[in-house]
Amino acid sequence: MADQPVSTGLRGQSAGSTALCTVGKSGAGLTYRGYDIHELAEKAKFEEVAYLLLKGKLPNRAELDAYLTKLKGLRGLPEALKTVLEQIPKDAHPMDVMRTGASMLGNLETEQDFDQQQDVADRLLAVLPSIICYWYRFSHDGVRIDTETDDDSVGGHFLHMLRGEPASELHARVMNVSLILYAEHEFNASTFTARVCASTLSDMHSCVTGAIGSLRGPLHGGANEAAMDMIEHWQSADEAEREILGMLERKEKIMGFGHAIYRESDPRNAIIKEWSKQLAEDVGDQVLYPVSERVEAVMWREKKLFCNADFFHASAYHFMDIPTKLFTPIFVCSRVTGWAAHVFEQRENNRIIRPSADYVGPEKSEWVPLEERP
Numbered sequence: 001m002a003d004q005p006v007s008t009g010l011r012g013q014s015a016g017s018t019a020l021c022t023v024g025k026s027g028a029g030l031t032y033r034g035y036d037i038h039e040l041a042e043k044a045k046f047e048e049v050a051y052l053l054l055k056g057k058l059p060n061r062a063e064l065d066a067y068l069t070k071l072k073g074l075r076g077l078p079e080a081l082k083t084v085l086e087q088i089p090k091d092a093h094p095m096d097v098m099r100t101g102a103s104m105l106g107n108l109e110t111e112q113d114f115d116q117q118q119d120v121a122d123r124l125l126a127v128l129p130s131i132i133c134y135w136y137r138f139s140h141d142g143v144r145i146d147t148e149t150d151d152d153s154v155g156g157h158f159l160h161m162l163r164g165e166p167a168s169e170l171h172a173r174v175m176n177v178s179l180i181l182y183a184e185h186e187f188n189a190s191t192f193t194a195r196v197c198a199s200t201l202s203d204m205h206s207c208v209t210g211a212i213g214s215l216r217g218p219l220h221g222g223a224n225e226a227a228m229d230m231i232e233h234w235q236s237a238d239e240a241e242r243e244i245l246g247m248l249e250r251k252e253k254i255m256g257f258g259h260a261i262y263r264e265s266d267p268r269n270a271i272i273k274e275w276s277k278q279l280a281e282d283v284g285d286q287v288l289y290p291v292s293e294r295v296e297a298v299m300w301r302e303k304k305l306f307c308n309a310d311f312f313h314a315s316a317y318h319f320m321d322i323p324t325k326l327f328t329p330i331f332v333c334s335r336v337t338g339w340a341a342h343v344f345e346q347r348e349n350n351r352i353i354r355p356s357a358d359y360v361g362p363e364k365s366e367w368v369p370l371e372e373r374p
């Protein structure tokens with residue numbers, strides 16, 4: 001059999017330009033519109049970052065207050081969407097719920113004109129947490145929650161709906177940081193999906209629905225959930241080390257490690273790791289955090305592979321008592337800002353994205369009538 005052609009995954013090739021984000025750029029690292037991720041995670045509200053990405057600049061006080069009020073007013077679910085969510089079974093994957101929710105919203109509140117794009121993006125940002133929590137609480141607890149909470153922040157709103165009570169200050173703070181870290185990352189797979197869809201002049205809901213499908217996979221956003229599924233089985237750091245060595249021996253992928261662009265570290269890791277540590281102290285954890293730290297050390301020692309944004313998100317979310325299957329949907333609630341901002345950018349200077357392929361099929365095939373085929 002002929003050798004398989006090398007699959008490059010378009011690595012290292014520029015597929016367009018963006019003013020939104022630098023990833024691993026020498027001397028700059030990870031920045032959103034020029035602002036360093038460390039500074040944003042320390043000082044900003046997620047909604048400020050959303051404004052920065054979607055509107056092109058940091059808001060002043062009046063603009064931020066107005067934006068928070070606007071988002072708060074957009075959290076309600078149309079009755080027809082609630083009906084659809086109530087049909088989705090308990091054992092569905094929450095990312096499929098997100099995908100269906102975004103798509104159904106596109107039927108009910110269709111983007112008629114690109115002039116509406118800012119409002120459509122704000123609506124999605126406000127309503128995606130309501131979609132996932134409404135479905136989760138209905139299918140798991142049998143309750144129809146009120147999604148119009150008075151919480152100022154998207155993260156606080158999410159936790160409030162999930163638990164039926166307002167989040168603690170610590171949890172709201174960690175959610176804020178987490179949403180900032182996940183908001184934007186240049187031409188990653190889900191964002192590129194959104195841009196390809198936008199390049200056909202399709203509507204925002206289609207772009208976001210497609211992007212959710214791409215984020216779902218364990219090689220991308222699904223890795224935070226997959227990392228949790230792995231580490232929760234280990235009772236001690238020593239057991240974790242033994243298991244990881246076995247997995248490496250068997251050439252298995254370790255979820256939450258490695259990156260397509262970063263070579264030595266993912267700047268988001270140190271930030272979420274620090275918050276995971278604080279949460280571990282808060283809940284008195286003696287197992288999961290030490291297990292996670294050991295996995296990190298072994299992976300670096302054995303393979304020079306480092307934690308990406310997803311690995312310590314697993315323990316951080318777990319310490320906040322968030323069900324594992326909701327981890328990747330939280331990523332959606334954040335990344336929708338980056339996706340929408342990229343859709344705006346694509347539309348502003350559009351040409352349909354249509355690369356070529358190297359043909360590796362047969363030279364010429366002879367037609368065989370149906371009844372003569374073996």
Ligand SMILES: CC(=O)SCCNC(=O)CCNC(=O)[C@H](O)C(C)(C)COP(=O)(O)OP(=O)(O)OC[C@H]1O[C@@H](n2cnc3c(N)ncnc32)[C@H](O)[C@@H]1OP(=O)(O)O
Pocket residue numbers: 218219220221223252253254255256257258259260261305308309310
């Ligand atoms: C928010 C995010 O989306 S971050 C990414 C989340 N995804 C994950 O955590 C899934 C696990 N990681 C991976 O699968 C990969 O590292 C990816 C998908 C992130 C990047 O893939 P690539 O760019 O193809 O990886 P890269 O070229 O750096 O791989 C180099 C080598 O390291 C290996 N490698 C990379 N990541 C891992 C890993 N997590 N576990 C074990 N080996 C790995 C690759 O198999 C490859 O080995 P080979 O040369 O023998 O084939």
Ligand SMILES: O=C([O-])CC(=O)C(=O)O
Pocket residue numbers: 023182184185187188189220260261308309
């Ligand atoms: O950039 C990537 O390929 C994946 C990633 O880290 C992200 O989307 O946040």
